[in-house]
Amino acid sequence: MKRLTTLFAIASICICASAQQNVGFRQGAVISPEVNEDHTVTFRVNAPNATEVTVFGDWAADKGIIRLEKNSKGIWENTTTVLPSEMYTYRVIIDGIAGIDPSNPFTRRDVGNIFSIFYVPDGPADYYLVQDVPHGNVTQTWYESKGLETERRLSVYTPPCYEKGKKRYPVLYLLHGSGGDENAWLELGHTARIMDNLIAEGKIEPMIVVMPNGNSGKQAAPGETYENLSYRPAMTNQLKGYKDGRYEENFDEIVNFIDSRYRTIAKKNKRAIAGLSMGGFHTMFISANHPALFDYIGLFSAGLNMSTVNFDIPAYSNMTGKLSDLDKAGYELYWIACGTDDFLYQNNLDFMKTLDDMDFEYTYHESDRGHIWANWRQYLLLFTPMLFK
């Protein structure tokens, strides 16, 4: 019976994908995931021959683990408890093999894994969803980096009004974490939709958002460099150039490129920079090394573990001296956010102690949970309404 089922599956996939690619595509009868009205979520997997099917996701309840049970039709099924509004990623583990949900066509890559996704509405996720509002543009472009001696890719969001006039706009530079790239804040961070929706509600100034690639040894995201698929996604500390300071030192060339390409307001009080994890580390050092550039600075779960930093590197040398220069140069907002479960929580507390000792002003936002995209998206929702006022 098993053998038969397998052969049947292969035969029916054949029809789809071979001589007549995709023409035979039909949606499966199984619907998964189903986000229920009460904000529970039901998963269903058609795996009649499996002995164990588990869903593993990034929600907090039950540590994100839910074991499915086989019903009389051979469909494995179970329903979560009520989940808070968010965008969630998950994988399905069938007899020990982790993969995407076979019935869900929507996925995201996070570092080296492909996850299935869903949204629980009526809260923060409403800002991550496409709403019936005007939409900005998203462009993938390349700039010539003299400092890093190569062309490098970056993503740019321009607000809906950008194309409708000649007005100039403030700019937010938004930096990804280790293992991320110029697509991360768009794909996982939902930045373009967050901007569209906050602008439509009048909660933020229309702004340009620039998402560069922070892996100084790489030109672009995995699959988008001339190394093609041989550059497999990896945490940044596995890549050449990790914490060599060259990205931070040369960040002004990105600002100059954006100021020359786009209708920006090229002034410190119309420039912000923020980053998550490694991008928070970058943000701290970029703003400290370039005290004339940014009036708004955001550190989201920043990677402030200083034990891995080589302070002989120019970008990292004299940290408190540079922070002191930034203090003298002045800024409008220095915003630090971290979750209490974050493995970098203590590093952030230590950094704030350093700032306290210097009488360096900052605002601290503490959330629950840890080092997760849900926090970074929610920090972006909190941070951007404070900009350019």
Add this chain to the structure above:
Amino acid sequence: MKRLTTLFAIASICICASAQQNVGFRQGAVISPEVNEDHTVTFRVNAPNATEVTVFGDWAADKGIIRLEKNSKGIWENTTTVLPSEMYTYRVIIDGIAGIDPSNPFTRRDVGNIFSIFYVPDGPADYYLVQDVPHGNVTQTWYESKGLETERRLSVYTPPCYEKGKKRYPVLYLLHGSGGDENAWLELGHTARIMDNLIAEGKIEPMIVVMPNGNSGKQAAPGETYENLSYRPAMTNQLKGYKDGRYEENFDEIVNFIDSRYRTIAKKNKRAIAGLSMGGFHTMFISANHPALFDYIGLFSAGLNMSTVNFDIPAYSNMTGKLSDLDKAGYELYWIACGTDDFLYQNNLDFMKTLDDMDFEYTYHESDRGHIWANWRQYLLLFTPMLFK
């Protein structure tokens, strides 16, 4: 033992994805796929408890089916015969469940399925790969469609030189097939890379490429409309607006939008249109309904099955009369391409018979294989060097 393995797998994924999302990410020891120097491809799947592991891909040899065999380490493995240079999509079927290759982080969505991908170099695929050449920009933007009474999304490629001067450029409008959207020619068609690489070799004129959404009842790709994930990918004939003629009738508003937004050469002899499958059907009717717009017309495996067309719809009425008007208005190239295994092969022969009866000039390119992206990418490589000469 199985139970233990599963629990261990869950535990290690836990570390990655929960409190410290992805921080624990490590690349697996299994490398799959491995494109060997002799252009065979080895697949490996770590599934010690599985009873059957099969790879199903879109190459011709062995109908794309390769059964893996378990080695002494519990790794399922096998190697294809030599494959011609192309980009290939595949899925792994483990005990009857089709999914992506667990060791391959690179995927593409085609209609409703997620496929793993790889490239076999030293031929057409060299044009689909990122090379160390100047890169153009890719923008996702929205235009206001009066005819379809909504904002609609489209993708635009501008050549590398576009940003470096004030020159104006010719435009190719490139249309997707049923089940596709404004991302299909970029993601599966590799259009931006093909353009970058052909421009770098001096084989084509630098041009703007516009990839609209051809599903007249939808604003954008699945996941990119205000329906969000409730609009699951589907073949276009399952969607509202299929073959209602409104897209074809209103195509001039896309041309006008592009001419107003970009530095185009807004002349017939600097405009081309081409499409695959349903997009070939669209191309035929758009060019016939708008004889003053395009001098270069390409039908790739065009969906010319006229038995499903309602000829009472204005865009589809008087087809031969409109083709005759196009003939009188003049054009430089009417290029038809189809594979001998294509289920639309006879429809294309029938259509050419109609053209022959009218003394309507065209060029026919016949390839092997069927209704597959490999053919459409290769048609694009053949078609674009003939444009704007």
